[in-house]
Amino acid sequence: MNADIANVISNGLVTGCIYALIGVGFVVVFRATGVVSFAQGAFMVLGALIFAGLARAGLGLAVGLPVMLVVMLVIGGVIYRLVFARIAGAEAFVASIATVGLGIVLEVIALLIWGPEVIAVPQLFNFRSRVHVVGELNFSALNLFVMGLTVVAFVVIVVGLNRTPVGLRMRAVANNPQLAAYSGVRVVRTSMIAWGIGGLTAGLAGVLYLLGSQPDPVTVYSLGLAAFPAILLGGLDSIPGSLVGGILIGLLQAAIGVFVGGEWQDVGAYCVLLAVLLLRPQGIFGSAEIGRL
Amino acid sequence: MTGEMTMPPSQVQTAPARTRPSPRTLPGGAAGGAVFVLVVVVTALAGGQYAVYTGTLIGIYALVTVSQEWIIGRAGLVSLGSAAIMAVGAYVTARLSTTSWSVFPIPLVVAMIFGAVVGLLIGVPGLRFRGLYLMLTTLALQFIVAFAGQKYQGVENQSGFVVNPPHWGSLDLGSPRALFIITCVVLGLVLLALRGIYGGAAGRIWNAMRQDEAAASVLGVNLVRWKLTAFIGSSALTALGGSLYAYQAGLVSYGTFSLDLSLTLLVMVFIGGLGTLVGPILGAAVIVLLPNGIERLSGAFAGIPQVADWLSLHEATVANGIYGLLLLLVLLFERDGIYGLVRRLGSAAAGQWHRRVRRGAVQ
Amino acid sequence: MTDPRLGVDGVVVAFGGLRAVDEVSFAVQPGETFGIIGPNGAGKTTLLNSVSGLVPLRTGSISLDSTAMHGLRPHQRAALGVGRTFQAAEVFNDFRVRDYMLLGRLFAQQTSVIGAALRLPGVRRAEKSERVAVENLLDRHGLADVAGVVLKELPYGLRKLVDILRALAGRPRVLLLDEPTSGTATSDRLALRDVLLEAGRDGMTTVVVDHDVQFVSELCGRVLVVNFGQQIGTGTPAEVLQRPDVRAAFMGAD
Numbered sequence: 001m002n003a004d005i006a007n008v009i010s011n012g013l014v015t016g017c018i019y020a021l022i023g024v025g026f027v028v029v030f031r032a033t034g035v036v037s038f039a040q041g042a043f044m045v046l047g048a049l050i051f052a053g054l055a056r057a058g059l060g061l062a063v064g065l066p067v068m069l070v071v072m073l074v075i076g077g078v079i080y081r082l083v084f085a086r087i088a089g090a091e092a093f094v095a096s097i098a099t100v101g102l103g104i105v106l107e108v109i110a111l112l113i114w115g116p117e118v119i120a121v122p123q124l125f126n127f128r129s130r131v132h133v134v135g136e137l138n139f140s141a142l143n144l145f146v147m148g149l150t151v152v153a154f155v156v157i158v159v160g161l162n163r164t165p166v167g168l169r170m171r172a173v174a175n176n177p178q179l180a181a182y183s184g185v186r187v188v189r190t191s192m193i194a195w196g197i198g199g200l201t202a203g204l205a206g207v208l209y210l211l212g213s214q215p216d217p218v219t220v221y222s223l224g225l226a227a228f229p230a231i232l233l234g235g236l237d238s239i240p241g242s243l244v245g246g247i248l249i250g251l252l253q254a255a256i257g258v259f260v261g262g263e264w265q266d267v268g269a270y271c272v273l274l275a276v277l278l279l280r281p282q283g284i285f286g287s288a289e290i291g292r293l
Numbered sequence: 294m295t296g297e298m299t300m301p302p303s304q305v306q307t308a309p310a311r312t313r314p315s316p317r318t319l320p321g322g323a324a325g326g327a328v329f330v331l332v333v334v335v336t337a338l339a340g341g342q343y344a345v346y347t348g349t350l351i352g353i354y355a356l357v358t359v360s361q362e363w364i365i366g367r368a369g370l371v372s373l374g375s376a377a378i379m380a381v382g383a384y385v386t387a388r389l390s391t392t393s394w395s396v397f398p399i400p401l402v403v404a405m406i407f408g409a410v411v412g413l414l415i416g417v418p419g420l421r422f423r424g425l426y427l428m429l430t431t432l433a434l435q436f437i438v439a440f441a442g443q444k445y446q447g448v449e450n451q452s453g454f455v456v457n458p459p460h461w462g463s464l465d466l467g468s469p470r471a472l473f474i475i476t477c478v479v480l481g482l483v484l485l486a487l488r489g490i491y492g493g494a495a496g497r498i499w500n501a502m503r504q505d506e507a508a509a510s511v512l513g514v515n516l517v518r519w520k521l522t523a524f525i526g527s528s529a530l531t532a533l534g535g536s537l538y539a540y541q542a543g544l545v546s547y548g549t550f551s552l553d554l555s556l557t558l559l560v561m562v563f564i565g566g567l568g569t570l571v572g573p574i575l576g577a578a579v580i581v582l583l584p585n586g587i588e589r590l591s592g593a594f595a596g597i598p599q600v601a602d603w604l605s606l607h608e609a610t611v612a613n614g615i616y617g618l619l620l621l622l623v624l625l626f627e628r629d630g631i632y633g634l635v636r637r638l639g640s641a642a643a644g645q646w647h648r649r650v651r652r653g654a655v656q
Numbered sequence: 657m658t659d660p661r662l663g664v665d666g667v668v669v670a671f672g673g674l675r676a677v678d679e680v681s682f683a684v685q686p687g688e689t690f691g692i693i694g695p696n697g698a699g700k701t702t703l704l705n706s707v708s709g710l711v712p713l714r715t716g717s718i719s720l721d722s723t724a725m726h727g728l729r730p731h732q733r734a735a736l737g738v739g740r741t742f743q744a745a746e747v748f749n750d751f752r753v754r755d756y757m758l759l760g761r762l763f764a765q766q767t768s769v770i771g772a773a774l775r776l777p778g779v780r781r782a783e784k785s786e787r788v789a790v791e792n793l794l795d796r797h798g799l800a801d802v803a804g805v806v807l808k809e810l811p812y813g814l815r816k817l818v819d820i821l822r823a824l825a826g827r828p829r830v831l832l833l834d835e836p837t838s839g840t841a842t843s844d845r846l847a848l849r850d851v852l853l854e855a856g857r858d859g860m861t862t863v864v865v866d867h868d869v870q871f872v873s874e875l876c877g878r879v880l881v882v883n884f885g886q887q888i889g890t891g892t893p894a895e896v897l898q899r900p901d902v903r904a905a906f907m908g909a910d
Contacts, residue, residue, distance in 0.1 A: 101616075498759075
């Protein structure tokens with residue numbers, strides 16, 4: 001295998017995993033409440049900063065990561081309850097615009113508390129240890145960690161949605177909120193959980209991005225918007241779609257980075273977004289009704 | 294359980310009255326116009342350097358927010374790419390200003406045409422479906438235009454294209470005061486044109502679409518056509534705003550027309566209030582004056598240096614946070630924006646007054 | 657008999673696995689006032705929505721004066737002459753009465769945006785003459801004094817009347833009335849009935865969907881009864897209402 005192609009695969013998979021995590025939270029929120037969240041990037045920033053604070057305080061991955069996830073779960077749920085519960089059900093479109101405002105507010109809060117500098121986090125990984133796979137293809141320990149956690153997150157979410165009572169309620173709300181309410185599902189609480197999951201997965205994506213690069217908060221924030229091509233490609237309401245879309249866009253951007261030039265990466269992804277809108281607006285896995293949303 | 298229970302919720306019979314803000318029929322246009330002319334004339338004659346500069350800026354942003362309100366408040370669509378379309382107008386103006394086509398107002402007209410074409414190109418894929426897809430398409434536009442702008446500027450124009458001041462033959466129109474007057478005249482003409490449009494059949498059609506798309510289509514409204522019309526028109530006017538911006542700034546570079554600017558414009562429209570022409574102008578004025586207000590606030594805290602320093606250090610961030618918070622608050626609590634709030638307070642005060650008068654009459 | 661004004665043939669509308677309208681066929685002749693009755697949730701409104709083009713057909717066909725319409729979008733059907741009122745009078749709550757009436761005459765209007773922007777004299781004249789026509793129409797029905805009132809501030813029954821006048825103002829080839837009496841008082845019903853009888857005398861072809869059997873019986877020569885999306889029978893109101901299965905359907909629902 002050619003070294004360039006090996007690079008594309010390993011970089012693309014890692015970036016793709018981060019897109020997939022941003023995307024899966026987006027999809028869960030969208031399915032449960034119909035809101036297109038432009039605040040995923042802000043949740044990423046919060047997750048990354050909270051984790052970095054915990055890590056600097058001496059908590060390692062084993063403690064810091066779960067604590068961050070719980071905090072983000074709570075933040076997501078509380079924000080839904082305080083801000084969106086009033087309007088999300090009736091006016092998903094207005095609520096979607098409101099997430100733009102929410103994203104700005106959260107980002108500004110983070111900037112005012114932690115400052116705009118590169119997020120400092122102690123070295124938690126030995127980056128040099130590389131695992132050889134085949135030919136030129138090898139992954140760093142960090143890469144494997146990112147991919148492993150992404151797989152775990154998807155397994156937990158898919159199993160959780162399909163096998164647990166909470167998941168079943170969430171699906172009922174996603175299919176028909178009114179009917180779910182009639183049948184005794186507490187729509188607000190279920191939607192809170194969905195937003196909590198949205199916050200949690202975005203936070204996880206933020207941390208994984210933080211571990212791989214040395215970003216400042218604004219860079220993390222803009223990654224939340226950069227995930228839209230992946231989300232749309234997979235299908236706004238499809239959980240497997242968010243994984244496939246994320247990986248495909250990750251690989252595409254990595255390929256552009258290696259063969260064309262890094263500056264073309266974002267614009268390439270957005271051209272895919274336009275192409276998807278023109279040719280298959282529901283994405284690869286999305287349901288056809290989404291196209292009429 | 295029977296048929297209609299499980300119908301998709303968007304159909305006519307179940308559609309509740311949308312609670313999107315309701316446009317009013319145009320209130321006292323003559324009075325509003327007189328106030329507008331008065332403010333412009335006084336500022337142009339007696340305003341200091343700062344007033345003229347700020348006035349121009351408010352005028353330019355007001356032009357853009359009024360055009361964005363066309364799609365948001367009338368057609369019920371939201372664009373995240375208004376800055377990108379401003380950029381198109383600004384680039385066109387910058388390039389024409391150094392050619393023989395620089396005679397005023399040729400660059401403005403050409404900028405409008407380019408804006409309309411971009412609106413058409415983006416509107417066709419973006420408007421086949423409901424509002425969400427236009428948001429995503431215009432988000433893409435925002436990134437693509439920034440990238441194209443960067444490439445277009447290249448290395449030799451890295452800091453941007455220089456814009457030569459507008460002129461009529463040998464008459465230079467580039468002084469701050471002349472630019473202020475040009476901006477206000479253009480804004481005034483645009484307001485008149487929009488009043489004409491909204492007062493006629495087209496205004497009623499958009500009003501119907503905004504209240505209930507499905508029901509409007511049953512009345513005979515071709516939804517795609519009318520959304521596209523609004524988007525093309527609004528894009529042409531947004532590019533016109535970009536053209537004026539280019540003259541005012543004197544230098545055009547892609548960095549100015551960022552997603553942040555698009556979001557700020559969105560905030561201006563929403564906090565000003567939808568469904569009126571006055572609302573977006575108010576919104577533009579408030580947001581342009583806000584950083585200045587924060588500066589004064591930090592001045593007011595001069596006695597407490599910690600607060601004053603913190604405020605002046607974080608001025609831009611704080612302003613940004615206030616924009617976001619205002620957007621959130623307006624969408625959650627006061628959908629008619631500042632203008633709606635003013636009207637409501639005004640009518641409440643009038644009610645109080647009437648009650649007092651009545652009480653007085655009884656006693 | 658000539659081609660019907662409105663022909664509905666074997667129409668099936670399904671949401672998921674549920675058939676909201678199941679193999680319904682009927683034909684309305686020019687100038688006829690045709691009723692569709694059935695208990696709540698029988699699929700009456702869905703049937704109207706399928707004629708308007710708001711819900712897709714699974715199978716079947718719909719024609720207007722023998723032109724097939726079922727492939728057309730709602731606005732195209734409206735342009736062909738399908739007029740309609742709305743069950744919920746709240747749909748266009750924010751309009752003033754006169755502006756709502758103007759909306760009913762969409763096809764007669766000058767909609768040039770550039771013309772309006774430039775305030776061309778032709779456009780302004782056309783708008784003015786439209787406004788005069790609407791004021792006259794309102795005057796004729798004794799509504800001149802509410803012309804400037806916003807719809808949501810009108811009594812419910814009056815809103816329903818305005819909605820019907822709005823639809824009539826567009827001079828449709830077939831007028832679909834969706835539950836004109838729902839939420840109205842007896843006095844409103846008499847006014848609605850008179851307007852519809854007059855329209856019928858003028859040759860208007862009308863399809864009335866309503867749950868008020870008496871109202872429909874007074875207006876319509878023929879009625880169709882639907883229940884659970886299926887048609888139970890067609891005939892004169894007197895005939896149909898005699899049938900035991902029809903009576904059972906209504907008793908069961910109420």
